Amino acid sequence: MPPQRAVPPPAGRPFATPAVPDRTEAAPAEHYARLVRVAYLVLAPSLGRNRRVVSAHWLAQRALAAGEGADPGHAYAYVRLRVVRSALEAGLPLLRFARPRRAQFPPLVPQVWGLRLFPHSCGAEELALEQALAGVSGPSRAAHVLRGLEGLDDAEVCGVLEAAGVADPRAALLEADALTAPYALLASPEFDPCSLQVRPPDAARRARRGRAVLAGLGAVVVCGTLLLAPGDGLGGPGPASAPLYSLHHSAQRALDPAALRRVPAGLWRGSERTDFTVWPTRGDRTGDSRLLRRALAAWARPGPAVAASATPGTPDGPPMGPPQLLYAGEVGRAAVVLFHDGLRVVRYAEPRNADPAGGAALDFARVDGADAVSASALVVQRRDGRIRYLTAPWVREAAVRDLLAPLRAPRALALDRHGVTDPVAVPEPREEGRADCRSWQALEVRDGTAARLMTDLGELTPARLTSGAPSAPHDVSGRAERESWARTACLLPAVRSHGVRSVNSWAYARQQLPEGEGAAQWLCTRADTWRGTGSRVLAQFQAPPELSGGAGAPGAVAARAEDSPDCGMRRPRVLAGVLWKSDGGRWYVLAAGSRQFASLSAAGGVRGRTDGRLLALPAREGDRARLAGVLADGSRVGALR
Numbered sequence: 001m002p003p004q005r006a007v008p009p010p011a012g013r014p015f016a017t018p019a020v021p022d023r024t025e026a027a028p029a030e031h032y033a034r035l036v037r038v039a040y041l042v043l044a045p046s047l048g049r050n051r052r053v054v055s056a057h058w059l060a061q062r063a064l065a066a067g068e069g070a071d072p073g074h075a076y077a078y079v080r081l082r083v084v085r086s087a088l089e090a091g092l093p094l095l096r097f098a099r100p101r102r103a104q105f106p107p108l109v110p111q112v113w114g115l116r117l118f119p120h121s122c123g124a125e126e127l128a129l130e131q132a133l134a135g136v137s138g139p140s141r142a143a144h145v146l147r148g149l150e151g152l153d154d155a156e157v158c159g160v161l162e163a164a165g166v167a168d169p170r171a172a173l174l175e176a177d178a179l180t181a182p183y184a185l186l187a188s189p190e191f192d193p194c195s196l197q198v199r200p201p202d203a204a205r206r207a208r209r210g211r212a213v214l215a216g217l218g219a220v221v222v223c224g225t226l227l228l229a230p231g232d233g234l235g236g237p238g239p240a241s242a243p244l245y246s247l248h249h250s251a252q253r254a255l256d257p258a259a260l261r262r263v264p265a266g267l268w269r270g271s272e273r274t275d276f277t278v279w280p281t282r283g284d285r286t287g288d289s290r291l292l293r294r295a296l297a298a299w300a301r302p303g304p305a306v307a308a309s310a311t312p313g314t315p316d317g318p319p320m321g322p323p324q325l326l327y328a329g330e331v332g333r334a335a336v337v338l339f340h341d342g343l344r345v346v347r348y349a350e351p352r353n354a355d356p357a358g359g360a361a362l363d364f365a366r367v368d369g370a371d372a373v374s375a376s377a378l379v380v381q382r383r384d385g386r387i388r389y390l391t392a393p394w395v396r397e398a399a400v401r402d403l404l405a406p407l408r409a410p411r412a413l414a415l416d417r418h419g420v421t422d423p424v425a426v427p428e429p430r431e432e433g434r435a436d437c438r439s440w441q442a443l444e445v446r447d448g449t450a451a452r453l454m455t456d457l458g459e460l461t462p463a464r465l466t467s468g469a470p471s472a473p474h475d476v477s478g479r480a481e482r483e484s485w486a487r488t489a490c491l492l493p494a495v496r497s498h499g500v501r502s503v504n505s506w507a508y509a510r511q512q513l514p515e516g517e518g519a520a521q522w523l524c525t526r527a528d529t530w531r532g533t534g535s536r537v538l539a540q541f542q543a544p545p546e547l548s549g550g551a552g553a554p555g556a557v558a559a560r561a562e563d564s565p566d567c568g569m570r571r572p573r574v575l576a577g578v579l580w581k582s583d584g585g586r587w588y589v590l591a592a593g594s595r596q597f598a599s600l601s602a603a604g605g606v607r608g609r610t611d612g613r614l615l616a617l618p619a620r621e622g623d624r625a626r627l628a629g630v631l632a633d634g635s636r637v638g639a640l641r
Contacts, residue, residue, distance in 0.1 A: 029064055031076060032060060032064070032194075033192075033194045034149075035060040035063065035064070035079060035080065035083050036056045036057055036060045036193050036194055037056075037149065037186075037187075037191060037192060037193065037194075038080065038083055038084065038087075038145055038149060038150070039055070039056035039057075039059045039060055039083050039086070039087045039193075040052050040053065040056040040119075040191060040193045041133070041141060041145045041149070041186060041191055042083075042084060042087035042088065042138065042141050042142045042145055043055055043056060043087050043090055043091065044090070044091040044134075044138060044357070045130060045133060045134035046134065046305065046357045046358070046359060047090075047091075048304060048305075049117075049119070050117050051304075052193070053117045053119070053193045053196065054117070055090060056087075056193045057193065059082075059083055059086045059087055059090070060083055062082070062086065063079045063080075063082035063083045063086065064079055066079075066082055067079040067082065080150070080160070081160055081163055081164060084142050084146070084160060084161075084164045085163075085164040085165060087138070087142070088138045088139065088142060088164055088165070088166070089165075091138040117196045117197070119189060119190055119191060119192050119193060119195065119196060119197070120189040120190065120192070120195060120196075120197055121190060121197075122188050122189055122190040124385070125181065125182075125185055126185055126188050126190035126191070127190075128181065129179075129181040129185050129186075129190075130190070132179055132181060133179070134358075136175055136176070136178070136179065137172065137175060139161055139166045139168075139169070139171075139172035139175075140172045140175035140176045140179075141176075142160075142161060142164070142166075142172070143157050143161060143169070143172045143173050143175075143176040144176040144179050144186075145186060146160055146161075147176065147183070148183030148186045149183070149186045149187065154173055157169070157173060158170065158173065250320065250321045251300075251318075253321065253322050254296065254300065254318065254319040254320070254321050254322055254323070255293070255296045255297060255300055256296075256322070257289040257292035257293050257296065258289070259322040260292065260322055260323065260324070260325040260339075261322055261323065261324040261325065262281040262286070262324075262325055263277075263278060263279060263280050263281055263324065264280060265280040265393070266280075267280065268280070268393050268394060274371065274372035274375070274394065275370040275371060275372065275374075275375045276324075276326070276340045276345065276367055276370055276375045277324065277340070277342070278393075279324075279326050279340070279375070279392060279393065280393055281324075281325045281326065281327070281328075282326070282327050282329070282390075282418040282419060283327045283328040283329030283336075283418055284329045284330060284418070285328045285329050285330065285335060286325065286327075286328045286329075288328065290354075291328060291335055291337065291350075291354070292325070292328060292337060294348075294350065294354070294360075295328075295337040295339070295348035295350075296319070298348055298360055298362055299318060299319060299339070299346055299348065299362060300318035300319065301318070302362055305356065305359045305360060306359065306360045306361070306362050307359060307360070307361050307362070308361075308362040308363070308364075309361075309362075309363050309364070310363070310364035310365070311364065311365045311366055311459050311460070311461075311497070311498075311499035311530070312498060312499040312529070312531065312534060313366060313499055313529070313530070313531030313533070313534070314344060314364045314365060314366040314499070314530075314531075315343070315344070315364070316364045319339070319341050320341070321341075323339040323340060323341040323346070324339065324340040324341070324342075325337075325338075325339060326338040326339060326340050326345070326378075326390070327380065327390055327418070329418060329420075330352055331380055331381040331388055331420060332381055332383060332388075333351065333352050333383075334349045334350065334351060334352055334381060334383070335349070335350050335351070335352050335354070336348070336349045336380055336381060337349075338378060338380065338390065340367070342368070343366065343367070343368045344364050344365060344366055344367060344368075345364075345365050345367050345378060345460055345461065346362070346363070346364055346365075347361070347362070347363045347365075347378075347379075347380070347460055348360065348361070348362055349361045349381070363459075363460055364460075365459055365460035365461050365499075365530075366499065366530040366531055367461060367530065368530070369530070372392075372394065372447070373452055373464055374461070374464060374501060374502070375392055376391065376392045376394075376395055376445050376447065376452055376454065377389040377390065377391045377392065377395070377443060377445060377454060377462055378390050378460055378461060378462075379456060379459070379460050379461070379462065380420055382426070385425065385426050386423035386424060386425055386426060387423065387424050387426055387456055388420055388421050388422070388423055388424070389420070389421045389424070389443060389462070390418070390419055390420050390421075391415060391419040391420075391421065391445060392419070392445075392447075393419065394447045394448070395415075395419070395445045395446070395447055396446050396447060396448055397412070397445070397446040398412075398413040398415055398421055398443065398444070398445050398446075399411060399412050399413050399443075399444040399445075399446075400413050400424055400441050400442070400443065400444070401441075401442050401443075401444045401453065402439055402440065402441060402442075403440040403441075403442050403455075403482075403485050403486055403489035404437070404438065404439055404440050404486050404489060404490075404552040405439075405486070405552075406479065406482035406483045406485070406486045406551070407479070407482075410444050413443075421443075424441055424443065424456075425439070425441045426441075426456060427439075427440045427441055427442070427455060427456055427489075427492070437489075437490035437552075437554065438552070440455070440489040440490065440492070442454065442455040442465065442489075443455065443456075443462060450475050451475060451477070452464065452475055453465040453466075453475060453476045455489075455492065455503075457492065457495060457496045457497065457498070457500050458496045458497040459497060459499065459500075461501070461530070463495075463500045463501060463502055463503055463527070464501070464502040464503070465485065465502075465503055465504075465505075466502060466503070466504045466505075467481040467484070467485070467504065467505050467506070467507075468504070468506060469506055469508075469572060470504065470506060470526070470567055470568050470569055470572040471569065471572055473502075473504045473506075480507075481505075483551065484505060484507055484521065484523060484542070485505060486551060486552050487540075487542050487545075487551070487552065487553060487554055487555045488505050488523065488525055488540065488554070488555060489554075490552075490554040491525065491538060491540070491554055491555070491557065494536065494538065494560075495527040495536050498527065498529065498534060498536065499529045499530050499531055499534065500527045500528070500529055500530075501528055501529055501530045502527070502528050503525060503526070503527045503528075504525070504526050504528075504567075505523055505524075505525045506523060506524045506525075506526070506567060507521055507522070507523050508522055508523065508524055508574060508592070508593075508594040508595075509521075509522040509592035509593070509594065509613065509614065510522070511590065511592050511614050511616070513543070513544075513580070513582070513590075513616075514582060514586075514588050514616055515582045515583070515584055515586070517544070517547060517582055517583060518543075518544035518546070518547065519544065520541060520542060520543045520544065520590070521542040522539070522540065522541060522542075522558075522576065522592040523539070523540040523542060523555065524537065524538070524539050524540070524566070524567040524574045524576075524594075524640075525537070525538045525539075525540060525567075526538075526566075526567040526568055528568070533563060534562065534563060535562070535563060535564070535568065536560070536561075536562050537560060537561045537562075537564050537566055537567050537568075537574075537640060538557055538559075538560050539557070539558045539559040539560070539567075539574055539576035539640050540555035540556065540557060540558060541555060541556045541558045541576070541578045541580075541590070542555040542556075543556070543580070547583070556578060558576040558577060558578045558640075559576040559577075559639060559640040559641055560640075561640050561641060564640065566640050567640075572594070572596075573593070573594045573596045573597070573631075573637075574593065574594050574640050575591065575592075575593040575594070575597060575600070575627060575628075575629050575637065575638070575639045575640060576591065576592065576627075576639055576640050577589060577590060577591030577592070577602075577615070577625065577627045577639060578590055578591075579619060579621075579623060579625075581621075586618070587618070587619045587620055587621050587623070588616055588617060588618060588619055589602055589606045589608075589615070589616070589617045589619045589623065589625045590615065590616050591614070591615040591616075591627050591639075592613060592614050592615070593613040593614075593629050594613065595613065596631050596632060597612075597613040597629040597630070597631060597632075598611070598612075598613075598629075598630050598631060598632045599611050599612065599629065599630045600612070600613060600614070600615040600627065600628070600629045601615075601627070601628050601629070601630075602615065602617055602625040602626065602627055602628075603625065603626045603628070604623075604624055604625050604626045605619070605620075605622075605623035605624045605625055606618075606619045606623050606624075606625040607625075613629070615627075626638075626639075627639040
């Protein structure tokens, strides 16, 4: 659950709250949290959140130490000026012949080892403000913060910026006018370096750095040994092994753009395989060796400016040899490169103008065992709530279908000559079963044989959506299956960012409700992953739409399990139950099993038994029942859990 947005005590006119204490009457140390927030907001976002948090505390502490002897009436203004000046200096580039400033280097204290610190993440508005601040100059950020957080008028802002060494304060104010986000967002927990979350660092990157240090020490030892050894100094086990400091030929070739595997356009038509290995090389920058070299180097040795992510169970190590180039081109404001190495798809993205201040992104997704359907599309760009897909060469048409509007026809989606789609809205909401789930945009592709339905779940590979029994899942078709998916779609956030390959929804039972209130449907929704483990299963109870909020209202989750074989090929059965209240105000325990069940029983707070696979027993509010069933072969099993 995200933190509540608690606005700290205001500093001036933008937050018009009465009885604001005058900071000139208090010691600057009493406003330490605000000074640290000012430093954090003015520091360049390209430094990364962990570095900004530590640097903001360091700059505020240095400024407070320097302001101990200042006039009490102007102490806060003096300390704030020191903070702003140091934060601006920290963003200046290091020049060869210029004298470096201390603020341009990482802080000596405070230091945090083995952890990464960053403020709480809030909402889309804060993220948009963070991106906007990253797109303007340091003086412009300072002007915006002094206006919005400190409540200074333009003349006062110009005075502070001029004293901080800004050459043209008026230009900074004009640039800050382009930042249209509400000033109140500056007081959000998103920008509070005193209220932090702690995460471990990237274990793989830390291991690589440790190995690099050990390798460096080893190289020093080897070189010293070679210099002191008699003769040629090679020694070692013999001619079959190279010296310890040699580079492997395959590792060197993996970083060479000329060695990339490029698939011709028509190979897939005659190939026995139809997966990512036969995707042709596409894009308008496939010949840009500098872009490709940067992408390969970031994959092999991601630096601090690279934001890396990987789906669960996906190795994020360097390529073992020259990978296959799927795509290299410009998508919106980014240059994107897609690779495939047989196990993974890797996406590298950087600003279109290759500005290093914009950072880069590196994403890994496991795709081993892909087939023609699961290799139908990849996410090539995700930005500002919209995504673009790169479709397979065998995809003839693409469309967008709103899962929550089962009777509405899909909207055609244009493809460019490389197979990249127009932007599509990212499915919402971000949390399971949210009441504001009013639309879920899914991708529908046609390959000449059928229409395949796929959805974005926050990863490189969209997940395939199917319906039917676990033994024979099929593509979603027909009104009944689309209507059941309309009430299932808003539960999909439960499996977001989980490495999901496919999601199947199986209507396994239909039950007449007590007191003649219509028929309910029981479904089992199973999400299987690319890695094979970590599957998630949800049993749903879908009451008639007129009793549960409409045709698009999410079903009630009756049970859930992880790494369970239920509802899958190995165990195509399920049993689940709910406590249900009728319109007449009476409570019942309802349960349903798949066709393998011969009888059901309940124990605990509610007791009863019935032959067959449907159960309805009178109950009271708050009752808990333990469900069990007997299969046709006489074995006794419990409910999904």
